[in-house]
Amino acid sequence: MDDSNPGAVIVSGAGSGIGHAVTRRLLDEGYGVSAWDIAAGQLAGANDPRLMFSSLDVRDKSAMDRAVADTVDRFGRVAGLVTCAAIFKAKPFLELDESTWDATFAVNLKGTLLACQAVLPAMRRQGGGAIVMFASSLARSGAVHGAHYAATKGGVLGFARSLALEVATDNIRVNVVSPGLTDTPQPRGNMSDQEIRAKATQIPLGRIGTPDDMAETVMFLLSDDASFVTGQDIRVNGGAGLF
Amino acid sequence: MENVLVTGAASGIGQAAARRLARRMHVIVADRNADGAAALAGELRRAGHAATPVEVDVSRGESVRRMATEIEAKVGPVHALFNNAGFNRRGRVEAITEDDWDAMMATHVKGMYLCAQAVLPQMCARGAGAIVNTSSDFAVMGVAGIAAYTSAKTAIYSLTKSLALEFAPHGIRVNAIGPGPIDTPLLRSGRAPGEEAAALEQQRQRIPMGRLGKPEEVAAVVDFLLDRRSSYITGQIVHPNGGALSW
Numbered sequence: 158m159d160d161s162n163p164g165a166v167i168v169s170g171a172g173s174g175i176g177h178a179v180t181r182r183l184l185d186e187g188y189g190v191s192a193w194d195i196a197a198g199q200l201a202g203a204n205d206p207r208l209m210f211s212s213l214d215v216r217d218k219s220a221m222d223r224a225v226a227d228t229v230d231r232f233g234r235v236a237g238l239v240t241c242a243a244i245f246k247a248k249p250f251l252e253l254d255e256s257t258w259d260a261t262f263a264v265n266l267k268g269t270l271l272a273c274q275a276v277l278p279a280m281r282r283q284g285g286g287a288i289v290m291f292a293s294s295l296a297r298s299g300a301v302h303g304a305h306y307a308a309t310k311g312g313v314l315g316f317a318r319s320l321a322l323e324v325a326t327d328n329i330r331v332n333v334v335s336p337g338l339t340d341t342p343q344p345r346g347n348m349s350d351q352e353i354r355a356k357a358t359q360i361p362l363g364r365i366g367t368p369d370d371m372a373e374t375v376m377f378l379l380s381d382d383a384s385f386v387t388g389q390d391i392r393v394n395g396g397a398g399l400f
Numbered sequence: 401m402e403n404v405l406v407t408g409a410a411s412g413i414g415q416a417a418a419r420r421l422a423r424r425m426h427v428i429v430a431d432r433n434a435d436g437a438a439a440l441a442g443e444l445r446r447a448g449h450a451a452t453p454v455e456v457d458v459s460r461g462e463s464v465r466r467m468a469t470e471i472e473a474k475v476g477p478v479h480a481l482f483n484n485a486g487f488n489r490r491g492r493v494e495a496i497t498e499d500d501w502d503a504m505m506a507t508h509v510k511g512m513y514l515c516a517q518a519v520l521p522q523m524c525a526r527g528a529g530a531i532v533n534t535s536s537d538f539a540v541m542g543v544a545g546i547a548a549y550t551s552a553k554t555a556i557y558s559l560t561k562s563l564a565l566e567f568a569p570h571g572i573r574v575n576a577i578g579p580g581p582i583d584t585p586l587l588r589s590g591r592a593p594g595e596e597a598a599a600l601e602q603q604r605q606r607i608p609m610g611r612l613g614k615p616e617e618v619a620a621v622v623d624f625l626l627d628r629r630s631s632y633i634t635g636q637i638v639h640p641n642g643g644a645l646s647w
Contacts, residue, residue, distance in 0.1 A: 325608035361568030370632035382620035385613040388646040396634040
């Protein structure tokens with residue numbers, strides 16, 4: 158990586174949770190960040206010359222094409238893409254309506270595909286890059302009331318591995334982070350604090366994950382330290398469910 | 401400064417890891433090859449790093465215990481362990497002798513158990529520590545012609561997960577690396593004369609990134625897994641393999 162211009166990393170779902178922590182960490186490390194989300198969320202009022210916010214929906218490919226062009230104009234190159242945008246509304250399987258199913262797939266899986274499609278031409282032109290996608294422990298373990306969400310995250314694993322193979326000779330690395338239960342707004346939409354505390358006691362390292370835990374692994378996967386790492390799924394889960 | 405014990409440190413991945421870890425830790429350079437260990441420790445010291453060589457045959461409990469005593473006297477506590485000593489020997493299953501099999505399991509699996517056992521009590525007492533074990537891509541894929549080696553590497557993966565679960569409550573993390581083909585003396589070993597180049601080319605062709613890995617690229621992953629940066633990662637196997645296998 159050119160030390161004088163680390164370029165920009167694009168982060169989808171940057172307004173809250175893990176995406177927000179990744180954005181903050183990238184800025185701390187001197188990267189430019191092109192932050193994407195429907196709403197600015199925790200980035201509202203942020204005033205950093207290296208931060209550029211685009212209000213967009215990851216279902217909208219043309220909006221992302223424009224945002225990539227803006228990113229290249231502003232920062233010169235796209236060093237990385239981190240896809241954090243996802244939705245999860247827990248539903249008992251027999252109450253799972255088609256619109257929830259479709260919306261979850263549109264954002265979590267197709268949104269990931271479209272973001273990659275928007276970014277890859279720029280990465281190919283500049284001769285390389287790194288992509289980190291967020292899946293979930295639930296992709297492998299499954300989840301009660303989370304069939305639709307787990308299916309999208311399993312899809313992310315399959316998609317990431319295939320993309321990794323396809324772009325390996327373009328010097329583009331593609332990896333996945335699969336968090337366990339993490340301290341973000343997302344699980345609180347489906348679980349009480351008491352339920353979250355009870356889950357923490359079952360995790361070998363004795364606590365749930367933090368957004369910063371996930372950001373650390375993203376930084377590793379984006380960096381040259383991971384130069385021979387591609388197609389991998391790094392499970393940042395405190396040792397919960399080893400298989 | 402914290403201390404890290406690296407076994408199999410005189411060559412290949414172990415040597416690269418010792419050099420990388422020396423940037424931030426005192427490296428205990430452990431190897432069966434005493435001259436190799438002394439040479440590397442000398443090189444690191446001349447570069448301004450802290451390093452201490454020790455001779456050990458990790459397959460023998462008495463040797464590992466002697467090493468532990470020596471480390472305690474010369475260096476002090478072991479904060480991190482890179483369990484890496486290993487070798488390869490090729491041969492189809494029907495040709496593997498009992499001695500070959502035993503040697504393979506002794507150096508790889510028993511060696512990791514012995515070294516982990518030597519350092520875990522003090523890690524538990526401090527409530528902190530990190531261990532990385534060298535497994536292989538082959539741990540989860542199997543390969544014709546090196547059944548003893550792949551069996552050992554899969555056993556290491558299982559040992560890693562069990563240790564991770566047992567010592568997580570003590571604040572100790574245990575992970576494995578599963579490298580793909582890395583350009584080291586081990587990858588080149590055991591080939592018939594004149595076949596080395598063809599064998600390496602065959603290995604290269606199975607790598608989506610189109611090249612063999614460098615020992616330094618594996619060392620960077622080891623450094624991550626032994627560092628606070630991975631403080632919520634335990635029981636995992638991370639594959640620096642150029643995309644050769646996704647697991």
